[in-house]
Amino acid sequence: xxxxxLATAGAVLVLAGCGPAAPSTSDSGKxxxxxxxxxxxxxxxxxxxxxxxxxxxxxxxxVKFNFAASSALAQQLNQGAPADVFASAAPANxxxxxxxxxxxxxxxxxxxxxxxxxxxxxxxxxITALADFAVADRKIALCAEQVPCGxxxxxxxxxxxxxxxxxxxxxxxxxxxxxxxLGEVDGALVYRxxxxxxxxxxxxxxxxxxxxxxxxxxxxxxxxxxxxAAAKAFVAFVLSARGRSVLGQAGFVLP
Amino acid sequence: MTLRxxxxxxxxxxxxxxxxxxAPGEVVALLGPNGAGKSxxxxxxxxxxxxxxxxxxxxxxxxxxxxxxxxxxxxxxxVVFQDYLLFAHLSALENVAFGxxxxxxxxxxxxxxxxxxxxRVGLAGHARARPRSLSGGQAQRVALARxxxxxxxxxxxxxxxxxxxxxxxLQVRSELGRHLADFGGHTLLVTHDPLDAMVLADRLVILEDxxxxxxxxxxxxxxxxxxxxxxxxVGLNFYRGTASGTAVDxxxxxxxxxxxxxxGPVHVVFPPTAVSLHPxxxxxxxxxxxxxxxxxxxxxxxxxxxxxxxxxxxLADITTATLAELRLRPGDELWAAVKATETHTYPI
Amino acid sequence: MTRHRARGRLPVVLxxxxxxxxxxxxxxLAGLLVRAPWGSLAGQLFNAEVGQxxxxxxxxxxxxxxxxxxxxxxxxWLLARSGLPGRGFLRALxxxxxxxxxxxxxxxxxxxxxxRGLIGQHLDAWFxxxxxFTTAGVVVAEAFVAMPFLVISVEGALRAADPRFEEAAATLxxxxxxxxxxxxxxxxxxxxxxxxxxxxxxALGEFGATITFAGNFxxxxxxxxxxxxxxxxxxxxxxxxxxxxxxxxxxGVLAGLRxxxxxxPT
Numbered sequence: 001x002x003x004x005x006l007a008t009a010g011a012v013l014v015l016a017g018c019g020p021a022a023p024s025t026s027d028s029g030k031x032x033x034x035x036x037x038x039x040x041x042x043x044x045x046x047x048x049x050x051x052x053x054x055x056x057x058x059x060x061x062x063v064k065f066n067f068a069a070s071s072a073l074a075q076q077l078n079q080g081a082p083a084d085v086f087a088s089a090a091p092a093n094x095x096x097x098x099x100x101x102x103x104x105x106x107x108x109x110x111x112x113x114x115x116x117x118x119x120x121x122x123x124x125x126x127i128t129a130l131a132d133f134a135v136a137d138r139k140i141a142l143c144a145e146q147v148p149c150g151x152x153x154x155x156x157x158x159x160x161x162x163x164x165x166x167x168x169x170x171x172x173x174x175x176x177x178x179x180x181x182l183g184e185v186d187g188a189l190v191y192r193x194x195x196x197x198x199x200x201x202x203x204x205x206x207x208x209x210x211x212x213x214x215x216x217x218x219x220x221x222x223x224x225x226x227x228x229a230a231a232k233a234f235v236a237f238v239l240s241a242r243g244r245s246v247l248g249q250a251g252f253v254l255p
Numbered sequence: 256m257t258l259r260x261x262x263x264x265x266x267x268x269x270x271x272x273x274x275x276x277x278a279p280g281e282v283v284a285l286l287g288p289n290g291a292g293k294s295x296x297x298x299x300x301x302x303x304x305x306x307x308x309x310x311x312x313x314x315x316x317x318x319x320x321x322x323x324x325x326x327x328x329x330x331x332x333x334v335v336f337q338d339y340l341l342f343a344h345l346s347a348l349e350n351v352a353f354g355x356x357x358x359x360x361x362x363x364x365x366x367x368x369x370x371x372x373x374x375r376v377g378l379a380g381h382a383r384a385r386p387r388s389l390s391g392g393q394a395q396r397v398a399l400a401r402x403x404x405x406x407x408x409x410x411x412x413x414x415x416x417x418x419x420x421x422x423x424x425l426q427v428r429s430e431l432g433r434h435l436a437d438f439g440g441h442t443l444l445v446t447h448d449p450l451d452a453m454v455l456a457d458r459l460v461i462l463e464d465x466x467x468x469x470x471x472x473x474x475x476x477x478x479x480x481x482x483x484x485x486x487x488x489v490g491l492n493f494y495r496g497t498a499s500g501t502a503v504d505x506x507x508x509x510x511x512x513x514x515x516x517x518x519g520p521v522h523v524v525f526p527p528t529a530v531s532l533h534p535x536x537x538x539x540x541x542x543x544x545x546x547x548x549x550x551x552x553x554x555x556x557x558x559x560x561x562x563x564x565x566x567x568x569x570l571a572d573i574t575t576a577t578l579a580e581l582r583l584r585p586g587d588e589l590w591a592a593v594k595a596t597e598t599h600t601y602p603i
Numbered sequence: 604m605t606r607h608r609a610r611g612r613l614p615v616v617l618x619x620x621x622x623x624x625x626x627x628x629x630x631x632l633a634g635l636l637v638r639a640p641w642g643s644l645a646g647q648l649f650n651a652e653v654g655q656x657x658x659x660x661x662x663x664x665x666x667x668x669x670x671x672x673x674x675x676x677x678x679x680w681l682l683a684r685s686g687l688p689g690r691g692f693l694r695a696l697x698x699x700x701x702x703x704x705x706x707x708x709x710x711x712x713x714x715x716x717x718x719r720g721l722i723g724q725h726l727d728a729w730f731x732x733x734x735x736f737t738t739a740g741v742v743v744a745e746a747f748v749a750m751p752f753l754v755i756s757v758e759g760a761l762r763a764a765d766p767r768f769e770e771a772a773a774t775l776x777x778x779x780x781x782x783x784x785x786x787x788x789x790x791x792x793x794x795x796x797x798x799x800x801x802x803x804x805x806a807l808g809e810f811g812a813t814i815t816f817a818g819n820f821x822x823x824x825x826x827x828x829x830x831x832x833x834x835x836x837x838x839x840x841x842x843x844x845x846x847x848x849x850x851x852x853x854x855g856v857l858a859g860l861r862x863x864x865x866x867x868p869t
Contacts (some may be wrong), residue, residue: 167820168824171833179735
C-alpha cells in the first residue's frame with residue numbers, strides 16, 4: 001500500500017523532471033560500482049528484492065531504481081536520462097527506445113504478465129467475472145487506455161464482448177490498485193503481479209480472457225550505460241534462476 | 256441624566272483611578288501629559304476596554320460594573336478618534352450614515368440624515384468624496400458628523416484637533432465649539448493641548464499618572480494651578496511655600512513678598528511677563544529682587560523667554576528690545592525683580 | 604561618481620539574480636512554445652474532449668476558489684484575530700497541504716472522505732453521498748490543495764489591517780458581524796483578491812490530489828492537467844498543445860483580473 005503510493009508519487013515527480021541523481025561516473029570501469037535501472041512501475045516490489053540480492057551477490061555494487069510508467073521511462077531515456085538498464089512493461093515502449101538508438105542490444109523478454117480482476121478484501125461488490133464490470137452501480141476502476149494496462153484491459157473486454165462501465169480511468173496500475181486497496185472501488189483490472197504485491201487487502205480473480213492480452217516484459221542494457229559491465233551483470237542476474245524465482249513469486253509468468 | 260464613572264483600570268504597572276461626573280450639556284476636558292491615562296479613560300467609557308473595577312452609569316442604566324458590561328456597540332456613544340479612522344472604502348456620506356445603518360435606520364432615511372449632518376458641518380458638496388481626498392479639516396468634520404449623527408448621549412473626543420496644522424486648527428476649533436454648544440449630551444474631550452481644553456471645555460480635569468490632580472472651570476485652573484504640570488501648561492511661575500504675614504518662605508529655597516498678609520502653606524504664582532531683569536540690583540518701589548544666572552534663552556513669536564537659575568529659579572518673558580539692550584547669553588549673571596502686586600497667592 | 608549614478612539604476616546585485624530568476628521561470632514555458640506543433644493547435648482547440656476538459660477545469664477551479672473563500676476567510680480571521688491558544692501551531696498546520704505531496708493529499712482525502720473513509724462511510728450510508736469519482740470530488744481535492752494560499756494571503760492582510768477601524772465601527776453601533784462585513788473585509792479586499800487568484804491558479808493546475816481522490820473520467824473528473832498527463836503517454840505533441848491551451852487561458856484570466864483588481868494604490 002505504502003509502496004504503491006510512493007510509486008505513484010515517484011511517477012509524478014519523475015514526470016516533473018526530478019529524476020533520481022545520476023550515478024557517479026568515477027565508478028565506471030570497476031567491477032562493482034553503481035548501476036541505475038529504469039524499470040516499469042509493476043516491477044517495483046520484485047526488482048527491489050532482486051536489487052538487494054544483486055548487491056549481496058556483488059559486494060560494492062549499488063543498484064538504484066527509477067520506477068515509473070514504461071512510457072515515461074522511454075521518454076526520459078530518449079531525452080538522455082542517465083540509466084544503465086531499461087526493463088519495460090511493454091515491447092512498444094522498448095521499441096521507442098531501440099528506434100532512437102538509446103538501446104542497441106536486442107532486448108530479451110524476461111517475464112510475462114497478464115491481467116487479473118482485483119477486488120477489495122471480502123469482495124463487497126460480489127464480482128466474479130468480467131461481465132460484472134458492465135454493471136453501472138458498481139464502482140469500477142480501470143487503467144486509462146493511453147497506458148499499457150489500459151490497452152490490455154481494452155483487449156480482454158473486447159475478447160469477452162463486455163462493455164465496461166468504469167468510474168475512473170487511472171493514470172497507472174498502481175493508482176488503480178490504491179483505489180482497490182482503500183475500498184473505493186468494487187473491482188478493477190490490474191496485473192496479477194499487482195494483486196500479489198498488494199498483500200491481503202486485495203484479492204485477485206483470474207479469468208480466461210486474460211490470455212488475450214499477455215504482456216511481454218523486455219529488458220536490455222542501455223547503449224550509453226555508464227557502467228556497462230554492471231548493466232550486463234544485472235540483466236544476466238534477472239534472467240538467472242535466482243531472478244526467475246523471485247519474479248515467479250511476484251506473480252509473473254515466466255517465459 | 257448625569258454620567259457617573261469610577262474608572263479603575265490596571266494594566267501592568269499602570270493604574271488609572273479616576274472619578275468623573277459629567278452633567279448633561281457639559282463639556283469636560285481631560286487634560287494631561289502623554290501616558291497619564293487619558294486614552295485609557297476614554298476607551299473605558301467607550302467600552303473598548305473593560306474596567307478592572309469601578310462602574311460607569313448613565314442615569315438609570317449601568318454600562319460597566321463588576322456584574323455587567325455593555326459592549327461599545329450597545330452604548331449610546333459617539334467617538335471622534337485622533338486620526339478620525341474614517342472608512343477609506345466608503346464616501347463621506349456613507350461614513351456618516353454608517354452608524355445610523357448599524358443602529359437599524361433604513362437606508363434612504365440614513366442617507367438623508369447623513370446628508371443633513373454633512374450640511375451642518377459645511378460639507379454638503381463633499382458627500383461623495385472618499386476620505387483620502389478630503390483635507391485634514393474636512394476629515395475632522397466628517398468624523399464629528401459621523402459621531403453626532405446617531406444622536407449619542409456621550410460624545411468622546413480623542414485629541415480631535417491634534418492632527419491639524421496651526422491655521423486650520425484655529426478655525427476647526429471654533430466650529431467644534433459651536434457644535435459642542437448645540438450638543439445636549441455629555442461631552443468628554445481628551446487633549447494634551449491646554450488651549451483646546453480652555454476654549455472648548457466647561458470644566459477641566461487634570462490627569463497625571465492615572466489620577467486627577469486638579470479640576471475646575473478653566474478660568475480657575477488657569478489662575479490657580481496646583482501642580483507644576485498645570486502651571487507649566489498655563490504658563491505661570493509656580494511656587495509652594497509657607498506664608499507668615501506678607502513674607503513667604505518657599506519650599507525650594509528663597510522667599511517672596513506678597514501684597515496681602517496670610518498665614519500657612521500657600522501657592523504663589525506670577526506670570527513670566529511680571530519678571531523684569533536688571534544688570535544690577537534694582538532700587539525703589541517695594542519689590543522682590545534676587546540674583547539669577549541665565550540658563551537658557553528661547554525665542555517665541557513676539558517675546559523672548561529666559562530660563563533663569565537662582566533661588567528661586569524663574570522664567571522671565573522680555574521684549575526683543577530688552578534682549579538687545581542686555582545682550583543676554585547663557586551664563587550671564589543678573590538680578591530678577593517682581594513687584595509684590597503682580598503675585599497671586601492662594602492656600603494649598 | 605559611479606555611486607551617484609547607481610542611485611537611479613537597479614543595483615547589479617539585484618538585477619542579475621532578478622533576470623536569472625525571470626529566465627528560470629520563463630525559459631521552460633518558451634520551450635513548450637518552441638516545441639508546440641502549431642499546425643494542430645486549432646484542431647485541438649476545437650476538439651470536443653479538450654473543450655470538455657477545459658470547461659471542467661475552469662468550473663472546478665472556480666468552485667474550489669469559492670469554497671476556499673467561504674471557509675478560508677473565516678479561518679484566516681480566526682488565525683489573525685481571535686485569542687485562540689496555540690494559534691502559531693494552527694497556522695503551521697494550515698500550511699500542511701502546501702508541503703504534502705499532492706498525491707499523498709489525495710490519499711489522505713480518500714482515507715477521510717472516501718467510501719470507506721472516516722467520514723465518507725457515514726456520508727455514503729446516511730446520505731448516499733460519495734465524493735470520489737465525482738466532479739464534486741475534484742472540487743474538494745482542488746480546494747484542499749489550494750486553500751492554504753488563500754488563508755495565508757488573507758491572514759497576512761488581516762494582521763496588517765489596523766484593528767482600530769473595527770473599534771470605530773463598534774462605537775458606531777455595528778455588531779461584530781456587520782463590522783466584519785462592512786469594515787474588515789473591504790479593508791483586506793486586495794489580500795482576498797490576491798489570495799483568491801493564487802488559489803484559483805493552484806486549483807487550475809492541480810493534478811496529484813485530483814487524480815488520486817477524484818480519479819479520471821472524461822466529462823466528470825478529467826481536468827486539463829489530467830488530460831495533459833494522459834496525452835503525454837501516447838502523444839507528447841498533443842500534451843504540449845493541451846498545456847499551451849491551459850497556459851493561455853490561465854494567463855488570460857489572471858492578466859484580466861490583475862488589471863481590474865490587483866493594480867492601483869492599495
